[in-house]
Amino acid sequence: MSSAVTTRPRSPAEPLLAVAGLSKRYPIATDFFGRPTAWLPAVDDVSLEIRRGETLALVGESGSGKSTLARLILRLIPATAGTIRFDGQNVLAARGKRLLAFRQQAQIIFQDPFESLDPRMKGAAIVGEGMDHLDLGKDARRQRVAELLNLVHLPADAADRFPHEFSGGQRQRLSIARALAVDPSFIVADEPVSALDVSMQSQVLNLMRELQDRLGLTYLFISHDMSVVRHVADRVAVMYLGRVVEIAPADELFTNPLHPYTQALLSAVPSLLTGRHTERIRVTGEAEPLGGEAACRFANRCFRPLEVCRRRVPPLTPIAGNPDHLVACFNPAPLDRAGVVA
């Protein structure tokens, strides 16, 4: 199926998805003639890659732009600037059949399985909805739905049940089956377990990992929960107010975070989950979306700001000795063992 979007031979080293300079600005004020005079940069000059078969986690708090970035990548909303290449194809320029092929390859699972499933549709109809254009016969379609339900460990009678008859975890498995119905290679999971209780959460996380192993899926996993991310991610990108502030392999990010915001996020995780007591880094204030353009967006909450942080935007650059670990900070510093800035 992926041949539909591939026009040149691909090498395994080539990332499945490459985003460069991607931005999305929303007008927030207009003049007398309706022309925008002020903009909110929801996503601001983001560049990143997602490799085949990996899970890239996107973490950050509300308003950080992580969901907007996901919707840009899936072309659910138009970008203001930048490029997106998926499997060698220019996504933003795709039209007609190519766009359709992209939409088939790239699917999304939403946070709330209560709101993202039509309450009047039965399981079979929900899962089979995306198959309409495949022109399967009735039996082939029923067969395919049964396979998919089995794949996500739902009982066969789930086909005849309505969403309200399922638990939260089962509903989320149903949305995963729906996403898989068109045989995608890339899945965006936008806070897929945030609305679930802890016992349901572990079921869904286990299933996602199992499906990745069996089907070779590539995930963009959006979450605000650091311990969930620890469990699923191969690499982690941290966003703050529209920008990626740090990106690194998961083990590296959790053991050697360098951006003060990443450090604050990690130190806010309850000690039950971190397994040790550390002095919590107390960041004051809250994320304020309308900072001055030419400054680090985190400068007003930062616990080790420099003078330059208020004058220039720190670029995302690799650290010495590790080209996979990038940080956007003028004053990156490791934490010492106690979790306090060294």
Add this chain to the structure above:
Amino acid sequence: MARSFPAPVSLHQGAADAGPPLLEVRHLVTEIQSRQRRLRAVDGVSFQVRRGEILGLVGESGCGKSMTALSLMRLLPPAATIAQGEVWFDGQDLLRLSPKAMRRIRGHRMSMVFQEPMTALDPAFTIGSQITEVIHAHGTDSAAAARARAAAMLDRLGIPNAARRLDSYPHQFSGGMRQRVMLALALVMNPQLLIADEPTTALDVTIQAQILDLVADLRRELGLGVVLITHNLGVIHEIADRVAVMYAGEIVEIGSVARIFSDPKHPYTQGLLRSMPYLYERRPSLHVIAGRVPDLGIMPRACRFAARCANRIDQCTETHPELREADRDHELRCYNPTPFAR
């Protein structure tokens, strides 16, 4: 794995005093009218809260923790009624008070904060008028005195420029600021007891940490008793002194946080702790508690957790276990407890 949880920090150890309990709930039963039947959402719940103590009430969706809180406040929805029990607060049984007498206590001697700070505030009134309304309902302060008191409360809760912000509307506040306003509304009359239902669930982690620090400070400074309802064991471990674990309308385990987290005895408590993703290790798969919570309409007569329990013995499906003392300050509803191994 031999790793144990870190001892709770107790930012405020020894804050609870040894006097008579501030709140004593005895065998509370709350029922919901559903078509032809009466379903027991809360079934024989008993607990105490002392002055300056934080009791965590933890459990998954539908376990009855919010219904318990609303019963204490006598703020149940029309379909729900308290069928049995006593709620002793300040020397009187709240369940026997007239609605008028209850109104004098609610918001004055005991108050409640909810999860959704956006929907709980009236968008059409300024923050200041909503707080002074509470003051006027319970006191005789002049308009100027009430305003000064409201400003002092907001200032105490860390809202910058408090006096000026009194004239702001709820939509002009961020989520974290709105939750501070909710706390101001609840605390402005200097109550003895605060019931907080998922107060930080809708907030970002760095803001959650700020609010939890604030609640811990307030209980230490004001001797406030707190019932903290949450599904988040990490939050309970962080700030509570005692914890009650609810399952299917009942308390299945209750005791000190130090005791329950180091030596959880109920298979459900153990299952919850095992299924959480921890930050310090990445496991191949997360523990799953098999099955699902029984439906209120078809509640098993014997142990309600038996169908999902790996430790089940014959007795568990024959008779209903009572809550019994397992240890000092540790009660348990289980016939066959086993030591905890993660």
